[in-house]
Amino acid sequence: MSVLSVVDARKMFGPVKALDGASLELREGELLGLLGPNGAGKTTLIRAIAGRVRLDAGEIRVFGQPVDGRRTPPELGIVPQEIALYPLMTARENLAVFGRLQGLTSAELGRQVDWALESTGLKDRANESIRQFSGGMRRRLNIACGVLHRPRIVLLDEPTVGVDPQSRDRIYDVLDDLRGRGVSLLLTTHHLEEAEARCSRTVIIDHGRAIAAGTLGELVEQTVGRFRLVTLRLDAAAGQAATAEIIRGARTIEGDPSDPRLLRARMRDVAIELPPLLERVRQVGRSVEDVEVKGPSLQSVFIHLTGRELRE
Amino acid sequence: MGTLLRIGWTNLKRDRVAQALTFLLPIVFFSIFASVFGQQSGDRTPRIRVAVVDEDRSELSRRVVEGLRKEDGLRLQTGTSAEPDSPSLDRQSAEKIVRTGDVPIAVVLPQGMGAAFAERGFAATEPKVQVLADPSDPIASNMVQGLLQKAVMTSAPDLMMAGGIKQFEKVGGALTAQQRQAVAQWLPQLQAGAARGDGAGSGPTMGLGIDVIDVMRSDDRRGSLISFYAAGIGVMFLLFSSVGGAGGALLDEAESGTLERLLSTNIGMGGVLVGKWLFLALVGVAQLTVMFLWGRLVFDLPLFQHIPGFLVMTVITAAAAAALGMVLATLARTRAQLSGFSTILILTMSALGGSMFPRFLMSESMQKVGLLTFNAWALDGYLKVFWRNAPLWQLWPQVLVLSTLTVMFLGTARVLARRWGG
Numbered sequence: 001m002s003v004l005s006v007v008d009a010r011k012m013f014g015p016v017k018a019l020d021g022a023s024l025e026l027r028e029g030e031l032l033g034l035l036g037p038n039g040a041g042k043t044t045l046i047r048a049i050a051g052r053v054r055l056d057a058g059e060i061r062v063f064g065q066p067v068d069g070r071r072t073p074p075e076l077g078i079v080p081q082e083i084a085l086y087p088l089m090t091a092r093e094n095l096a097v098f099g100r101l102q103g104l105t106s107a108e109l110g111r112q113v114d115w116a117l118e119s120t121g122l123k124d125r126a127n128e129s130i131r132q133f134s135g136g137m138r139r140r141l142n143i144a145c146g147v148l149h150r151p152r153i154v155l156l157d158e159p160t161v162g163v164d165p166q167s168r169d170r171i172y173d174v175l176d177d178l179r180g181r182g183v184s185l186l187l188t189t190h191h192l193e194e195a196e197a198r199c200s201r202t203v204i205i206d207h208g209r210a211i212a213a214g215t216l217g218e219l220v221e222q223t224v225g226r227f228r229l230v231t232l233r234l235d236a237a238a239g240q241a242a243t244a245e246i247i248r249g250a251r252t253i254e255g256d257p258s259d260p261r262l263l264r265a266r267m268r269d270v271a272i273e274l275p276p277l278l279e280r281v282r283q284v285g286r287s288v289e290d291v292e293v294k295g296p297s298l299q300s301v302f303i304h305l306t307g308r309e310l311r312e
Numbered sequence: 313m314g315t316l317l318r319i320g321w322t323n324l325k326r327d328r329v330a331q332a333l334t335f336l337l338p339i340v341f342f343s344i345f346a347s348v349f350g351q352q353s354g355d356r357t358p359r360i361r362v363a364v365v366d367e368d369r370s371e372l373s374r375r376v377v378e379g380l381r382k383e384d385g386l387r388l389q390t391g392t393s394a395e396p397d398s399p400s401l402d403r404q405s406a407e408k409i410v411r412t413g414d415v416p417i418a419v420v421l422p423q424g425m426g427a428a429f430a431e432r433g434f435a436a437t438e439p440k441v442q443v444l445a446d447p448s449d450p451i452a453s454n455m456v457q458g459l460l461q462k463a464v465m466t467s468a469p470d471l472m473m474a475g476g477i478k479q480f481e482k483v484g485g486a487l488t489a490q491q492r493q494a495v496a497q498w499l500p501q502l503q504a505g506a507a508r509g510d511g512a513g514s515g516p517t518m519g520l521g522i523d524v525i526d527v528m529r530s531d532d533r534r535g536s537l538i539s540f541y542a543a544g545i546g547v548m549f550l551l552f553s554s555v556g557g558a559g560g561a562l563l564d565e566a567e568s569g570t571l572e573r574l575l576s577t578n579i580g581m582g583g584v585l586v587g588k589w590l591f592l593a594l595v596g597v598a599q600l601t602v603m604f605l606w607g608r609l610v611f612d613l614p615l616f617q618h619i620p621g622f623l624v625m626t627v628i629t630a631a632a633a634a635a636l637g638m639v640l641a642t643l644a645r646t647r648a649q650l651s652g653f654s655t656i657l658i659l660t661m662s663a664l665g666g667s668m669f670p671r672f673l674m675s676e677s678m679q680k681v682g683l684l685t686f687n688a689w690a691l692d693g694y695l696k697v698f699w700r701n702a703p704l705w706q707l708w709p710q711v712l713v714l715s716t717l718t719v720m721f722l723g724t725a726r727v728l729a730r731r732w733g734g
Contacts (some may be wrong), residue, residue, distance in 0.1 A: 048577055052733050072576040082569030101577040146575070 001028045003153055003184050005051065011044055011208075017043040019055070020208035023180050026153065030193035032181060033199030034188040035298065037306075041208040042188040043081065046155050049186070062153065067209045073104075077151030077183075081158045083138045084145070085130055087240050091117065091141055092126040095148060102149035109148075116144035121170060130228055136167025147183070152176060156187040160194065164194040172198055184233050202298060206306050225303040227252075227266035230274060233290040234281065235260045242284035248278070252275070261289075329652030337656050344663045347678055350707040359387045359676055360452045363418035363444075366390070370426020372468050377421070379463030383703070385455060387467035389415060389677075407444050410527045416449040417456050417498065418527075440521035447526050448540065448699055449672045452558040457522055464520045528694060537610045537616075539604070543625075544667040546603040547687050549657065550596050550633045555654040557595060558637030563647050566732060569626060581729050589722060590636050596630030613698075620704055621697030624711065629690040632714040635721030636686060642728035661685040689713045 004026035011019040011231050026032050036042050045241040047053040049060055054069030062073045072078065076166075095113045104112060117123040120140040130138060139159065147154055156175075160163055160168045175198075189195055191226045195202050196216055203212055203213040212219055220226065237260035238246060246263065247253040256262035270293055294300070324330055364380065366373045381388050391398035392405055401409075406418035420442040428438060441460060445453040565571035574584050604622065607613030615622060640657070644650035662668055664678070665687025671679050682688040693710035696702040 047733070052576060071578070071580065074578075076576075078573065078576045080569040080572050082567075082572075084569030084573040086570060087568075098573065098577075101579060102572065229563060284369070 002026065003063055005059075005061045006045065006049065006187065009045065009048060009060065010056045011048065011053060012056055013044075017208050019048070019058075021058070022205060022208055022210050023058075024203045024213060026184050027201075028184055029179060029182055031175065031185045031187065031198060033195035034186060034201040034205060035174045035190065035192065035195045035202050035302070036188075041158055041207045042205055044208075045205070046078075046157050046186070046188060050076060050155055051243075073153045074149075077147045077149065077154040078156065078307050079143050079159055081161065083142050085138065085142060087131050088129060090121050090127050090129055091133070094130065094141060094145060095110035096159045096162060098145040099148040101225035106148055109138050109172045112148045112150070113187070116148055116253075119173045119174055134167070136163045136170065139163050139167065139171055140174060143171065144207040147178060151183065153184045153186070156185065158190075160189070160191065192302065196298045204298075204302060204305060211305050212301065216298060216301075219298065223301045224266070224296050226296065227268060228270050229294045230265045230267055230270065230277075230298055231292040232263045232265075232277070232281065232288050234263065234286045235289050236286065237261055237269050238263075238281075238284060238286050241267040242286065248280070279288055320479045321564075329649055331657055333652050337659065340683065341663060342659070344678075347529050347675065350353055359385060360417065360455060361387050361388045361389060361415040362452075362456055363401055363402045363409055363415045365403055365404070365406045365418065365420045367423045368425045370430075372426035372429050372464075373421040375467040376460070379467035380419070383459050386459060403721045407527050410444050410446050412706075413446065413695070416446050416452040418444040419456060419460065420444065435583070438521060438531050440523045443522055443524045444527045445524055446528055446699075447619060448670070448695070450527075451673065457524070459521060461520050487704045506696070508676050514541075528701075537637060538613045539606055539698035540617075540670070540691070540695060542607040542613060543605055543698075544662075544687075545690055546600045547629060547633070547665075547690045548662040548667040549603075550599055550630060551582075551636065551658045551661070551686070552654075553599060554596055554630075554633040554637035555640050555650065555658065556637075557592045557636070558641035559644070559647055559650045562638070562641040562729075563644065563650060571732060575732065581732065582726060585638060585729060587723065588639050589725075593627075593631045593639055596633050597626055600630060606734070617695050617699075621707065622694075623699055624704060624707055625690065625693040628711050628714045628718075629693070632686060632690075632718045632721070633670035635718045635725070638725035639728065642725045642731075644661055660689050665690070666691045686714075686717065689717075 002025045004024075006024045009019045009022045010017075016274070022041060022045055024032070024034070024045075034042050034045065042246040044053060048055055048069070049062070049067065051067050051069055051072040060067040062075055065073065067073060085099070089097070092113060095116050097110060098108045099112055099169075114123075117126050117253065120137075120143070122137060122141060122144075125137070130141065133141070143156065143159060146156075159175075160171050163171065172222075175187075179185060187199075201213065201215050202219065203217070204211050205211070212222060214222065218231060243255055247255075251262060256264060265273070265277060274291075278288060324334070363381065364377055366377055377388070377390065380386055382396050389409075390400060392401055392415065401418075403420055406420065409415050410418050421441065422439040424439050425441065443453060443456060443460075447453070560648060562571065565574070571584070574579060577659050579587070604626075608615040640650060640654050645654060662685075664682045665671070665685035666682060667687045671682050671688060671691075689710050693714075696706060696710070700706075
């Protein structure tokens with residue numbers, strides 16, 4: 001069941017097209033990754049869903065109700081990319097002020113603050129000023145402040161940016177806890193590995209458009225197919241004639257314009273297809289310094305879809 | 313070294329706020345001080361408004377009034393209003409307009425003055441001319457006393473001489489026929505010199521008896537003057553703290569992301585602005601209260617005698633200052649921009665509006681320009697409360713202007729805050 005839908009969202013900031021027909025769907029209880037390079041439109045899309053940016057065209061619905069761009073629907077919890085906390089306040093005070101602003105009553109507030117401190121692992125530091133907290137602790141508190149009012153959907157903008165792997169795991173523990181309570185999560189990231197490992201589904205966004213959506217398997221099937229990507233690094237550039245000889249008859253082998261020593265090939269069966277390739281390299285007088293074999297990944301999906309690496 | 317100079321020059325060239333702080337602000341301040349103390353403004357002489365009551369209606373009093381009227385430094389008011397055919401001022405109405413601050417000083421030429429001079433000439437020091445003064449402007453009082461002496465000497469030397477001869481005859485016996493003839497020939501020359509305005513013939517120093525009366529009848533003049541300075545300095549720093557607080561409330565929160573988080577709650581941008589403004593206004597009230605309490609404890613400022621007026625002016629001033637802070641914070645793109653621009657604005661307003669030196673020291677045109685500033689209205693209100701002991705209702709112009717400014721500032725801040733998507 002869809003809890004959030006975005007259809008053909010368009011938004012211009014002056015001459016810049018921030019959203020150019022983006023569409024996506026968030027299903028109940030899933031963790032949907034919104035993946036794209038910097039400037040792709042992820043944050044604008046999140047702000048539009050949160051009712052903080054009014055679209056020029058298109059429609060956003062939360063539980064079937066249109067979002068008008070004037071106010072944030074109460075079913076939503078927002079976790080901004082910045083550490084949006086008051087640094088002179090303690091963890092408990094931060095939670096209390098944001099909980100109160102979200103409309104919690106005094107009785108609910110005490111209960112929810114205790115729950116948030118418990119689930120973020122900050123109970124022992126509840127009464128310390130957050131200036132003394134590590135980056136990871138602040139990130140967890142940042143999330144907790146956005147979910148105190150028990151939203152049914154939580155939007156997280158780069159929730160793990162700038163934290164170490166251990167803290168990242170703890171953040172995902174918090175998110176898993178929320179999913180266990182039936183909360184649907186939409187998070188933006190430009191960490192491919194994270195999206196691959198943690199998200200139920202991924203939407204790839206580029207230049208303001210969602211260019212693909214699905215599970216990793218679906219995306220691979222739709223794009224690169226079930227190939228292995230084999231990269232050879234030669235001892236020296238092979239030259240045009242030699243390269244032509246190496247890739248002779250094999251349409252899935254190509255050179256890398258940025259580094260003439262590299263050759264890339266897509267292979268369905270590495271055991272059968274790789275030895276003849278190595279033999280042809282030897283025949284033109286070159287040797288192979290390194291061989292890399294990679295299975296299909298979001299990285300390869302992304303490169304296939306956009307023609308470039310994600311972190312450009 | 314050349315590279316360092318180039319970096320500095322490029323940064324200065326592209327930072328308009330830094331350029332304004334470096335070059336414009338000193339020029340603005342120099343011009344204000346030069347206008348006030350060097351009298352280099354459009355009207356070269358700061359004219360003091362003087363109310364004149366002629367109770368004597370003699371030839372002498374008429375000539376004194378005319379003598380004063382010829383003075384470039386004075387602007388005379390003899391009627392109850394500025395209209396030419398308005399009824400003449402009497403002592404009560406003159407005292408009233410001094411007390412209310414419409415004019416800083418009034419001169420009363422008492423009945424019998426002309427007759428006394430006709431009788432006794434130079435020796436006639438009674439009845440005394442009365443100067444009804446508001447001591448908050450000591451310059452006006454001293455200047456008018458000097459000009460009164462000059463007016464008598466230059467406008468009516470013949471009358472004084474005639475009276476003096478009479479006095480001489482009483483003591484030294486009657487003049488001879490030849491002496492009388494000589495005096496009779498000299499008196500028209502004196503009168504003609506007076507008419508020309510060059511004071512010909514006035515040689516010896518002669519004294520006009522003058523009584524200066526403090527119409528404010530302040531029991532504690534020092535304390536009341538201190539309240540003026542407390543308000544002046546207090547309002548200037550109130551503006552600084554309001555702008556700084558508003559910058560922290562909006563620009564810092566926008567940068568840290570807490571503003572975005574606040575705006576995603578039910579409170580909305582309108583609620584955020586009102587909440588921030590209210591807090592700043594309360595801090596401003598506390599700031600001014602602490603300042604005046606300190607004045608009370610250390611400098612005997614008469615705070616407790618003026619609590620209602622103090623509260624009215626403090627609340628309305630703090631509210632308007634906080635609203636101005638909100639406008640500047642929503643206008644500025646960065647903290648640095650806010651800091652630079654507000655420093656220029658606040659220092660200029662404080663100089664023109666009387667926070668640095670009283671506005672009555674300024675020329676009339678400068679005083680009018682000063683009314684465009686926030687400080688002038690606030691300080692006029694405090695002056696009414698602590699100096700003129702004005703009843704609360706007389707604060708209505710200040711309350712009206714400052715509350716209108718508050719509403720306008722808040723409305724402007726709301727429009728400018730749309731850039732944060734609220």
